[in-house]
Amino acid sequence: MKPGFLAKNPSVLAFLALLALFTLAVTLLSTAYGAEIVSTSMVKTLGKTLCLCLIAIAMDLVWGYTGILSLGHFAFFGLGGYMIGMWLMVARTREIVLASAAGVLPMTPQELSDAIATQIFGVVGSSELPAIWHFAGSLPMQLLFVVLVPGLLAFLFGWLAFRSRVTGVYLSILTQAMTLALSLYLFQNDSGLRGNNGLSGLQNIPGLAADQDHLSVWFLWASAVALGLGYLLASFVTSGKFGSVMRGIRDDEARVRFLGYSVESYKLFVFTLTAVIAAIAGALYYPQAGIINPAEMAPIASIYLAVWVAIGGRGRLYGAVMGAAFVSLVSTWFTGGRAPDLTLGIYTVKWVDWWQVLLGLSFVLVTLFAPKGLSGLVDLLAGLRTPWRGGTPLGPDDGSLREEEAVE
Amino acid sequence: MKALLEVSGISVSFDGFRAINNLSFSIGPAELRAVIGPNGAGKTTFMDIVTGKTRPDEGRVLWGEKSVNLLRMNEAQIARAGIGRKFQRPTVFEDQSVAENLMMALKAARAPWKVLVWRPRPADHARVAALAAQVGLADSLTRKSGELSHGQKQWLEIGMLLAQEPRLLLVDEPAAGMTLAEREQTTALLVDLAKTRAVVVVEHDMDFVRRLNCRVTVLHEGSVLAEGSLDHVTADRQVIEVYLGR
Numbered sequence A: 001m002k003p004g005f006l007a008k009n010p011s012v013l014a015f016l017a018l019l020a021l022f023t024l025a026v027t028l029l030s031t032a033y034g035a036e037i038v039s040t041s042m043v044k045t046l047g048k049t050l051c052l053c054l055i056a057i058a059m060d061l062v063w064g065y066t067g068i069l070s071l072g073h074f075a076f077f078g079l080g081g082y083m084i085g086m087w088l089m090v091a092r093t094r095e096i097v098l099a100s101a102a103g104v105l106p107m108t109p110q111e112l113s114d115a116i117a118t119q120i121f122g123v124v125g126s127s128e129l130p131a132i133w134h135f136a137g138s139l140p141m142q143l144l145f146v147v148l149v150p151g152l153l154a155f156l157f158g159w160l161a162f163r164s165r166v167t168g169v170y171l172s173i174l175t176q177a178m179t180l181a182l183s184l185y186l187f188q189n190d191s192g193l194r195g196n197n198g199l200s201g202l203q204n205i206p207g208l209a210a211d212q213d214h215l216s217v218w219f220l221w222a223s224a225v226a227l228g229l230g231y232l233l234a235s236f237v238t239s240g241k242f243g244s245v246m247r248g249i250r251d252d253e254a255r256v257r258f259l260g261y262s263v264e265s266y267k268l269f270v271f272t273l274t275a276v277i278a279a280i281a282g283a284l285y286y287p288q289a290g291i292i293n294p295a296e297m298a299p300i301a302s303i304y305l306a307v308w309v310a311i312g313g314r315g316r317l318y319g320a321v322m323g324a325a326f327v328s329l330v331s332t333w334f335t336g337g338r339a340p341d342l343t344l345g346i347y348t349v350k351w352v353d354w355w356q357v358l359l360g361l362s363f364v365l366v367t368l369f370a371p372k373g374l375s376g377l378v379d380l381l382a383g384l385r386t387p388w389r390g391g392t393p394l395g396p397d398d399g400s401l402r403e404e405e406a407v408e
Numbered sequence B: 001m002k003a004l005l006e007v008s009g010i011s012v013s014f015d016g017f018r019a020i021n022n023l024s025f026s027i028g029p030a031e032l033r034a035v036i037g038p039n040g041a042g043k044t045t046f047m048d049i050v051t052g053k054t055r056p057d058e059g060r061v062l063w064g065e066k067s068v069n070l071l072r073m074n075e076a077q078i079a080r081a082g083i084g085r086k087f088q089r090p091t092v093f094e095d096q097s098v099a100e101n102l103m104m105a106l107k108a109a110r111a112p113w114k115v116l117v118w119r120p121r122p123a124d125h126a127r128v129a130a131l132a133a134q135v136g137l138a139d140s141l142t143r144k145s146g147e148l149s150h151g152q153k154q155w156l157e158i159g160m161l162l163a164q165e166p167r168l169l170l171v172d173e174p175a176a177g178m179t180l181a182e183r184e185q186t187t188a189l190l191v192d193l194a195k196t197r198a199v200v201v202v203e204h205d206m207d208f209v210r211r212l213n214c215r216v217t218v219l220h221e222g223s224v225l226a227e228g229s230l231d232h233v234t235a236d237r238q239v240i241e242v243y244l245g246r
Helices: A010-029 A040-065 A073-100 A109-124 A139-163 A168-187 A212-239 A241-258 A263-289 A299-312 A317-335 A351-369 A373-382 A403-407 B043-050 B075-081 B098-105 B112-117 B122-134 B150-163 B180-193 B206-212 B230-235 B237-244
Strands: A342-344 A347-349 B005-014 B017-027 B032-036 B058-063 B083-086 B168-172 B198-202 B215-220 B223-228
Touching: A010 A212, A010 A317, A040 A073, A040 A212, A040 A241, A040 A263, A040 A299, A040 A317, A073 A109, A073 A139, A073 A168, A073 A263, A073 A299, A139 A168, A139 A263, A168 A299, A212 A241, A212 A263, A212 A317, A241 A263, A241 B075, A241 B098, A241 B112, A263 B112, A299 A317, A299 A351, A299 A373, A317 A351, A317 A373, B005 B043, B017 B043, B017 B223, B032 B043, B032 B206, B043 B168, B043 B198, B075 B083, B083 B150, B098 B122, B098 B150, B122 B150, B150 B180, B180 B198, B180 B206, B215 B230, B223 B230, B223 B237, B230 B237
Parallel strands: B032 B198, B032 B215, B083 B168, B168 B198
Antiparallel strands: A342 A347, B005 B017, B005 B058, B215 B223
């Protein structure tokens, strides 16, 4: 009897169970469906955190498993948010325009479209819908774009970068340049996405009469489902021979080539797949955040992502989720001004200012002393220890013993 | 007999240093060949060129019955065409189990989308177990290969090479880091393999080469100095001067 997929990936079942339990608990404590203990804004924060966990899984696939330190995955996250945001803005604005014109003569389609354009683009001094908004009125098209646009960008970028065999820190710089360029481009008013104003009012879902209390819970559910599916997909990808090849590429890509695997195709595949996962996470995140602007795609966001995954523990999916959830929630707490100030005689530590220092310090400490990160705690609980032979291989003529064995 | 691999007139320079100088070499489909030469003779560079790691400045490298030009192919394509390489230092994926290492090397489709849905069948498990037994690692299938001793890693890499089922094996100093008993085992294995495929062994150790009992190619300063039986080349005056005479 062959062991099944779940038997070989024990973390999947545990993860899905925990996720379901968490979602149920939040629902039962929410304002809309239960005890009114968890506020709607807290539900939104938790829903957003689930989306961040999803992009952390993507980052773990690309960095922890394949060894590509991408510092640009938030570009795909942001693009996914923009794509869904375009539909949300247009559809919402159409509702408003139609409502305000009610009772007067019915508007022609041209008048309607002009009115929507003026509403949306008045803020950047324009009254025309740019060409890229052509399909913005159609939800199916924009949902398709959530996957297609970031996927295509990642594919083109990856194709160019991996084909030239750019690796290591150079690739990281390149991905950072990509996200910076994209964010700077979107900051321009004539880029067609409202410049630094970004897209706003995304928390209102057109066509739904529900209030924010209910919407926030629905989005929490959607985010939990996406995270669960993302975890399943990632486990599937990493469990079989494909996972072996990914880890092989991380550890010694030249050797993988000599086994006959086209390393470049694998990197491109993983890079594009994770970009799509990131984009889906973004498309679920920004309706909960309510606003998106180009600053979200600044390189610092992607660097945070790497920090989450490092603190959580690279190379394990639940590590990435733990890191993203823990660090982003703690960060919310510290930067929200709710953490009590620490008085040290003449100096008072204000956590809003000092949180980043603390984060940076813990990143350095984790990298140096606990490379397995938070997920190392799971090993500790399970009583696993890494076997270590120690010593470097002896020279060819000293036989097959390694340093430590030879001492005996 | 038509040659399996035919290398003709290749040259390559690194920063003005001629590592390979008008080198020609050919090997039949079932032949064992030892390549010897002093340090810097171009042995490793020669293997790099055949496996696609280094591109020569001039010359031709033709492969198989259809005389495919290997210089137009990248490392992965060349490996898929049937050339396997064993490095001097054992390079196995230390973070993965012996079984995973062998499974990855097993001859099968290599395209990402095919590998993604590929799941081992009972026949594949059996093949991996057989390979592990052949290289003396039958009890270590689930161990991480990083835990293995140096010699065991060498064997695992040989096992991975066999799993690829290559038509030409390039083996760089296979006896390095092995005990005397293991060396004898290696010799027997290489001689046995050469009955069905081409095997090129790069070696320093003359005793080892003598045991292989095969044709020998002597490299010196990037070109072939002499070729023939070991007794023939060791009697060659030039060879004695540059290599054996020291």
